[in-house]
Structure formats: structure tokens, C-alpha cells
Amino acid sequence: MIFESYGVDTQRFNSFIESTNYLLRILKYRTPQNNETDLGMQPHTDLTMQSVLHQLNGMEGLVEVKLKNGEWLVLHPSPSFFVVMAGDAFIKVWSNGRIRPCEHRVIMNKAKEIRYSMGLFTFNGDITQMPQELVDDINPLRYKPLFDHFDYLRFYDKEKIRDPVLRVKTYCGI
Ligand SMILES: O=C(O)CCC(=O)C(=O)O
Numbered sequence: 001m002i003f004e005s006y007g008v009d010t011q012r013f014n015s016f017i018e019s020t021n022y023l024l025r026i027l028k029y030r031t032p033q034n035n036e037t038d039l040g041m042q043p044h045t046d047l048t049m050q051s052v053l054h055q056l057n058g059m060e061g062l063v064e065v066k067l068k069n070g071e072w073l074v075l076h077p078s079p080s081f082f083v084v085m086a087g088d089a090f091i092k093v094w095s096n097g098r099i100r101p102c103e104h105r106v107i108m109n110k111a112k113e114i115r116y117s118m119g120l121f122t123f124n125g126d127i128t129q130m131p132q133e134l135v136d137d138i139n140p141l142r143y144k145p146l147f148d149h150f151d152y153l154r155f156y157d158k159e160k161i162r163d164p165v166l167r168v169k170t171y172c173g174i
């Protein structure tokens, strides 16, 4: 769908999917004790191509995504509710900066029960080449055209740059 909507040659799609690696994680968040604050997950974007999140137990108001205008939107999970989010790599770098990685957070400060969630995270095992179709006079090349996703993970592990814009720019900005 993304390839099509950006007018990118869909022939590339099969090799792109074949080199995708998937990581499925189940997360458990405990309840706060003794007025603990800062419990949950700090605002961040994922280092992935894309992430799919699903909350396993029906607790309201704990996960939020940041909108373009800077406001935080509270999500209301249900058994059929999955959040598909853009990550740093595929989306921001692959799309030449057109698609914004989604900032999100989990706030457990007032939670009365343990929270369980599930995330499916995707990473590209190949060197990704940014499609030429996404570069033109109005959208000049913003990142080095070849992107090594696993090297990007190693870079993060070493440098620990939390700001996603600065992180991507430092790694492969031009
Ligand atoms: O538990 C959640 O809903 C979010 C998890 C998350 O953002 C992550 O693992 O990167």
C-alpha cells in the first residue's frame, strides 16, 4: 500500500519483504508502588521500519501517540485494536523524510493493574536503497541513499541519541 501510494515501483516490494525480519515481544508493566512516577515507557519513536502494537488486557488511557500539532492522543484499546506505527528506518529514511515516525509513550503512574501488551517490530536485513521516485527538485535527497538497518541499531546502542530527528540525521543525514 505504501509503495503504491508513493508511486514506487512495486517490483521492489518482494525483495523488500523477503529481507524483512520480525521480532514479536510481549511486554509486562507493573503497577506503581509508593507514589512512583516515571513508570511505563518514556516518549520515543521505534528504531524499526514499522511497529504494530496491541494491548492484551483492557486497561484504558495508558498508551498515547503524539499528533502532528504536538498534542498527545490517548488510545482506547480493545481486543480488535492494533496500532500500526511508522518507525525511524523504513518510513523516515526510506521515504526521504516524507513520513514521520510516530512518537508514543506508556504512562503507568496511576495504573491499578498490571498491563500486558504485544509488539510486532520489523527490521530490514539487507541494505535498503531509497527509491529514486521519492527524490525530486521539491524533495531533494535528505539521507544517504543506502541504509543498513542493523548498523543503525548498533549506532543507537553506542550513541544512545534519544531525539529521533537528531538520531537519524546524525546517522545518515546529508
Ligand atoms: O506497550 C506498549 O504499548 C508500547 C511498547 C513500545 O512502545 C515499545 O516496545 O517500543
Ligand SMILES: [Fe+2]
Residues within 6 Å of the ligand: 044, 045, 046, 104
Ligand atoms: Fe515503542
